[in-house]
Amino acid sequence: MSSDMGKDNQDNIIEKLDAVVSGEDYIKYLESKIRLLEMEREKLLMKVNYYKSELEKLISPPLIEGVIEYVLGDGRAVVKSTTGPNLVVAIADNIDKNLIKPGVRVALNQRGSAIVEVLPSYMDTYVQLMEVIEKPSVKYEDIGGLSEQIRELREVVELPLKNPELFEEIGIEPPKGVLLYGPPGCGKTMLAKAVAAESNATFIAIVGSELVQKFIGEGARIVRELFELARKKAPSIVFIDELDAIAAKRIDIGTSGEREVQRTLMQLLAEIDGFRPLDKVKIIAATNRIDILDPAILRPGRLDRIIEVPLPDFNGRIEIFRIHTRRMKLAENIDFQELARMTNGFTGAEIKAVVTEAGYNAIRDNRRQVTMNDFLKAIEKVRSKKKLRRVEEYAENKEDKEAPLIFQ
Numbered sequence: 079m080s081s082d083m084g085k086d087n088q089d090n091i092i093e094k095l096d097a098v099v100s101g102e103d104y105i106k107y108l109e110s111k112i113r114l115l116e117m118e119r120e121k122l123l124m125k126v127n128y129y130k131s132e133l134e135k136l137i138s139p140p141l142i143e144g145v146i147e148y149v150l151g152d153g154r155a156v157v158k159s160t161t162g163p164n165l166v167v168a169i170a171d172n173i174d175k176n177l178i179k180p181g182v183r184v185a186l187n188q189r190g191s192a193i194v195e196v197l198p199s200y201m202d203t204y205v206q207l208m209e210v211i212e213k214p215s216v217k218y219e220d221i222g223g224l225s226e227q228i229r230e231l232r233e234v235v236e237l238p239l240k241n242p243e244l245f246e247e248i249g250i251e252p253p254k255g256v257l258l259y260g261p262p263g264c265g266k267t268m269l270a271k272a273v274a275a276e277s278n279a280t281f282i283a284i285v286g287s288e289l290v291q292k293f294i295g296e297g298a299r300i301v302r303e304l305f306e307l308a309r310k311k312a313p314s315i316v317f318i319d320e321l322d323a324i325a326a327k328r329i330d331i332g333t334s335g336e337r338e339v340q341r342t343l344m345q346l347l348a349e350i351d352g353f354r355p356l357d358k359v360k361i362i363a364a365t366n367r368i369d370i371l372d373p374a375i376l377r378p379g380r381l382d383r384i385i386e387v388p389l390p391d392f393n394g395r396i397e398i399f400r401i402h403t404r405r406m407k408l409a410e411n412i413d414f415q416e417l418a419r420m421t422n423g424f425t426g427a428e429i430k431a432v433v434t435e436a437g438y439n440a441i442r443d444n445r446r447q448v449t450m451n452d453f454l455k456a457i458e459k460v461r462s463k464k465k466l467r468r469v470e471e472y473a474e475n476k477e478d479k480e481a482p483l484i485f486q
């Protein structure tokens with residue numbers, strides 16, 4: 079109602095203006111008015127087209143998804159449709175023929191007689207789920223207190239990736255995969271990244287819990303795509319964090335969610351079984367819960383090398399303090415042994431948090447050097463924040479015999 083009144087007013091003003099202006103000015107004025115109206119018309123036409131296409135989308139029946147098996151020479155292709163049979167189909171004119179290749183995902187019209195759209199590959203859809211690093215920047219010397227674990231990983235992952243001929247000559251098969259286990263924040267991911275970096279391998283990571291929670295019903299397919307990507311990017315290391323989310327033993331597989339997780343695990347086992355020990359793809363899996371893993375995943379020929387990544391011991395904590403303070407301006411009175419004694423039961427991630435917090439303490443006091451007192455305050459703060467019950471339970475079982483427990 080009010081907008082109509084506004085329009086009436088506008089028309090009145092225009093009429094009055096029409097009466098006032100005359101001659102050449104009047105012609106110019108009319109021309110600009112025509113241009114304005116033409117622009118308005120264009121806008122309305124665009125709106126009509128938009129609503130038409132939206133309407134078409136709403137009333138058109140769904141398309142059929144398929145994957146091109148092979149391309150025929152006569153402008154047609156054989157497509158495996160998701161509804162069942164292989165179909166010989168035409169390719170619509172508006173499709174870029176360069177995109178039509180075996181393995182490409184396409185949409186067929188409702189009759190299943192022609193390719194009408196090229197769809198993005200699953201890889202594109204799943205990229206958000208995978209972390210792919212061509213060359214990770216972590217080095218072995220960035221990892222504190224895990225020299226034995228590094229030695230073992232170099233032997234079973236790095237060496238076969240770099241010198242497979244050595245293994246062929248001697249006639250032994252390296253493991254296809256390794257399982258790292260231990261409490262969170264103690265360097266499992268760092269180890270996997272460092273091995274990838276030092277082996278010149280692509281690092282491809284996926285988190286088990288995300289795999290089953292974010293892409294319900296697609297787990298098995300993603301696992302297949304993951305290994306396809308790993309083969310394409312070889313040499314590569316597939317890192318599966320929180321393996322227990324997909325590979326926990328199940329007493330009964332009642333619900334559909336559990337069946338789905340089971341299917342994902344089956345696919346993972348099939349992928350591991352599918353490549354050879356000297357193929358340039360290695361798996362490193364990590365878990366905090368080795369106790370609940372399905373033994374099937376640990377069978378010979380699968381993840382049969384098991385490496386513990388425990389809480390850092392006294393010397394390990396000293397090393398981790400030294401690594402994370404490498405680029406820090408420290409006061410002379412810093413006693414690393416004392417810091418290590420005071421952080422019994424801390425994870426590597428918590429020691430890193432202590433170092434960062436100590437740095438903040440110096441900044442807050444407007445100092446350029448970090449003092450022992452900054453570290454002591456930081457230890458207290460991080461200790462009071464220790465919320466991870468899992469870690470504390472683990473620490474109780476793994477008593478550190480080298481250093482006295484000061485804070486209990």
Ligand SMILES: Nc1ncnc2c1ncn2[C@@H]1O[C@H](COP(=O)(O)OP(=O)(O)OP(=O)(O)O)[C@@H](O)[C@H]1O
Pocket residue numbers: 220221222223224261262263264265266267268269319364366390398401425426427428430
């Ligand atoms: N041994 C270590 N040496 C140096 N830094 C460490 C060490 N362990 C942990 N850190 C620090 O803690 C961070 C987290 O460690 P990381 O992600 O490797 O732990 P994780 O064992 O994989 O944990 P999660 O099980 O939670 O994935 C690292 O980025 C690093 O800064």
